[in-house]
Amino acid sequence: MVLHPVLGKLVSKRVVLASASPRRQEILTNVGLRFEVVPSWFKETLEKSYFAAPYEYAVETAKQKALEVANRMHVKHLRTPDVVIGADTIVSVDEQILEKPVDKQDAYRMLSRLNGKEHSVFTGVAIIHCSSKDNQLEMEVTDFYEETKVKFSDLSEDLLWEYIHSGEPMDKAGGYGIQALGGMLVEYVHGDFLNVMGFPLNHFCKKLAELYYPPSKHNVQHKKYDSIPSVDTFENLSDGESESSNFTEHKGASNSDSSGMCSSGSIYYSENSSSVRTGFMVPLENQNGVPESATKLPSKILELMDGFRASKALFVASKLKMFDHLKNKGPVKAVDIANEVGTSVCGTERLLDACAALGLLEKTPQGYSNTDSTNTYLTSDGEYSLHGYIIHSNDHLWPLFTYLESAVKEGSRQNHRAFGKKAEDLFKDYYHSQEVKQRFMAAMHSIAHLTARDVATAFDLSRFKSACDLGGCTGALAHELVQIYPNLKVTVFDLPEVIANTSYFQPPAQHTARVTFVSGDFFKDNLPEADLYILSRVLHDWSDEKIHVLLSKISAVCKPGCEILLAEMVLDDEKKRSTALLQSLNMLVQTEGKERSGSEYRALLQQHGFTNVKIRVTGNLLDVILCIKT
Numbered sequence: 115m116v117l118h119p120v121l122g123k124l125v126s127k128r129v130v131l132a133s134a135s136p137r138r139q140e141i142l143t144n145v146g147l148r149f150e151v152v153p154s155w156f157k158e159t160l161e162k163s164y165f166a167a168p169y170e171y172a173v174e175t176a177k178q179k180a181l182e183v184a185n186r187m188h189v190k191h192l193r194t195p196d197v198v199i200g201a202d203t204i205v206s207v208d209e210q211i212l213e214k215p216v217d218k219q220d221a222y223r224m225l226s227r228l229n230g231k232e233h234s235v236f237t238g239v240a241i242i243h244c245s246s247k248d249n250q251l252e253m254e255v256t257d258f259y260e261e262t263k264v265k266f267s268d269l270s271e272d273l274l275w276e277y278i279h280s281g282e283p284m285d286k287a288g289g290y291g292i293q294a295l296g297g298m299l300v301e302y303v304h305g306d307f308l309n310v311m312g313f314p315l316n317h318f319c320k321k322l323a324e325l326y327y328p329p330s331k332h333n334v335q336h337k338k339y340d341s342i343p344s345v346d347t348f349e350n351l352s353d354g355e356s357e358s359s360n361f362t363e364h365k366g367a368s369n370s371d372s373s374g375m376c377s378s379g380s381i382y383y384s385e386n387s388s389s390v391r392t393g394f395m396v397p398l399e400n401q402n403g404v405p406e407s408a409t410k411l412p413s414k415i416l417e418l419m420d421g422f423r424a425s426k427a428l429f430v431a432s433k434l435k436m437f438d439h440l441k442n443k444g445p446v447k448a449v450d451i452a453n454e455v456g457t458s459v460c461g462t463e464r465l466l467d468a469c470a471a472l473g474l475l476e477k478t479p480q481g482y483s484n485t486d487s488t489n490t491y492l493t494s495d496g497e498y499s500l501h502g503y504i505i506h507s508n509d510h511l512w513p514l515f516t517y518l519e520s521a522v523k524e525g526s527r528q529n530h531r532a533f534g535k536k537a538e539d540l541f542k543d544y545y546h547s548q549e550v551k552q553r554f555m556a557a558m559h560s561i562a563h564l565t566a567r568d569v570a571t572a573f574d575l576s577r578f579k580s581a582c583d584l585g586g587c588t589g590a591l592a593h594e595l596v597q598i599y600p601n602l603k604v605t606v607f608d609l610p611e612v613i614a615n616t617s618y619f620q621p622p623a624q625h626t627a628r629v630t631f632v633s634g635d636f637f638k639d640n641l642p643e644a645d646l647y648i649l650s651r652v653l654h655d656w657s658d659e660k661i662h663v664l665l666s667k668i669s670a671v672c673k674p675g676c677e678i679l680l681a682e683m684v685l686d687d688e689k690k691r692s693t694a695l696l697q698s699l700n701m702l703v704q705t706e707g708k709e710r711s712g713s714e715y716r717a718l719l720q721q722h723g724f725t726n727v728k729i730r731v732t733g734n735l736l737d738v739i740l741c742i743k744t
């Protein structure tokens with residue numbers, strides 16, 4: 115494979131990809147490059163008017179992303195990477211630069227602009243070679259860009275919105291992903307497809323070839339590499355460093371292709387060879403440098419078999435607040451965390467190592483530190499903290515799931531077995547003690563906060579003046595709704611014991627005046643008047659009989675034209691979505707409810723006069739259903 119000699123130059127180096135883009139990770143992993151991912155914190159806010167051409171903006175942003183990571187790693191870990199790669203993809207149309215859309219309206223604006231026209235996709239790339247002298251960081255920056263022209267077909271408004279509601283546009287430059295659903299919008303591509311996806315691999319390899327194999331005197335009369343040097347010219351490329359010639363062609367290896375790549379994308383190389391040889395077998399290595407087994411392993415099954423261990427490691431690290439202890443600190447040694455948390459050193463070290471291997475922590479010789487997503491999702495005060503739900507999973511769901519077998523045999527909830535209590539009303543169980551109640555509310559709050567934006571924007575709700583969120587708990591969705599819809603007032607209706615405890619979860623005052631809390635039981639008490647009734651993660655708790663009671667109450671207070679919005683994990687009719695199916699098992703062990711399909715919800719709603727049932731799959735944890743009282 116012609117790329118090997120070039121990528122092989124990076125094998126012995128500590129390579130860091132300064133990008134959170136899963137596509138860039140995939141493109142580089144697929145060609146066997148081994149690297150760490152350290153997403154850049156550089157904010158993509160350079161003043162666009164300062165740049166004469168769009169590609170200059172993309173190159174400068176890529177450079178700034180990579181420089182930020184190189185500097186941070188040097189300062190933070192005192193272990194400087196050898197190479198840092200940064201990239202930035204933009205779309206340019208009518209002299210405008212389009213980046214990632216900020217919301218659905220923005221995605222719509224972008225896609226409408228691209229509709230029926232040709233545009234350019236530019237990816238700027240920066241390759242920074244770092245070294246440290248007297249603890250001073252020295253960097254050599256190489257950068258380049260690649261342009262690909264893409265043309266969209268003429269697309270209808272409906273199709274654009276359908277695409278936007280798929281959720282795909284949101285993290286993609288120009289608001290589309292050519293590698294997935296977005297591919298259907300595209301009439302033609304002129305240039306490097308991978309460049310559109312986020313990383314111009316071919317140009318990257320050419321750049322490495324230029325850097326690592328500069329034309330020597332004897333080949334200087336040859337044309338400058340305008341493509342990757344082929345294997346035929348491989349010997350000419352040798353610069354005498356042993357690593358450059360460590361690559362071995364592997365003929366006849368059963369799970370390799372002619373490129374010498376193993377099927378999982380690793381590069382073959384021999385340990386001691388100083389010249390290219392053929393037919394020499396060495397163990398294949400995976401991404402972590404671990405030899406691959408000779409036996410074909412059922413990796414999916416093994417992963418499921420051990421899945422509970424990984425979950426429990428996450429739960430325990432969260433419960434012991436290890437991620438909180440690591441927040442805003444440089445690397446911390448296991449012994450220091452053990453002392454702070456009050457745990458054994460050997461146990462703590464094993465747990466932290468497991469968390470690092472699971473990608474939850476970064477580990478360096480100086481100690482452990484949180485990754486960015488750990489700071490966001492796993493610390494108790496992270497922006498989208500799931501801490502509450504993780505503790506609920508550990509303390510409540512885990513014991514219930516140990517009785518899954520009984521639940522399957524008996525077809526009913528297992529609270530009496532897990533907690534030694536007679537099954538009463540579902541929420542009475544949660545609210546019997548202040549501690550359990552707060553834990554449950556924190557869990558519901560974390561999921562509501564994470565899903566609120568997608569639920570609130572799945573449909574345009576700007577025509578409504580008043581909404582009532584039945585079982586709205588801490589008001590996380592209500593607050594998101596009033597932020598998005600300036601004319602909307604939302605009443606959160608929930609049990610008195612919930613309403614009495616909501617103050618802790620309220621956001622800073624900004625739009626809070628348009629959110630009010632009213633206590634009551636939606637099965638027994640009068641419902642507040644509203645144009646829109648919201649039931650988010652409510653119906654899945656209940657049997658069809660109870661749902662009929664609730665829907666008939668709502669139907670009775672709904673004037674024609676009033677609407678209901680449901681947010682639930684909707685099962686696909688083919689029952690293939692494992693997250694929703696596992697959530698349905700979760701409902702089995704603890705409630706009388708279940709997850710339902712779109713047609714099941716439609717049937718329930720239609721029986722109470724709610725028609726025109728529309729369903730949006732959001733790509734987040736909750737899907738959204740909207741219907742109108744006729």
Ligand SMILES: O=c1[nH]cc([C@@H]2O[C@H](COP(=O)(O)OP(=O)(O)OP(=O)(O)O)[C@@H](O)[C@H]2O)c(=O)[nH]1
Pocket residue numbers: 132133134135136137138153154158179201202203204214285286287290291292293296310311312313
């Ligand atoms: O067809 C596709 N077009 C673009 C993409 C993806 O879009 C983003 C572009 O954003 P950016 O370059 O700013 O990169 P980020 O994702 O924010 O990650 P960084 O941490 O590197 O800033 C990029 O992910 C492309 O892959 C696509 O998927 N398909």
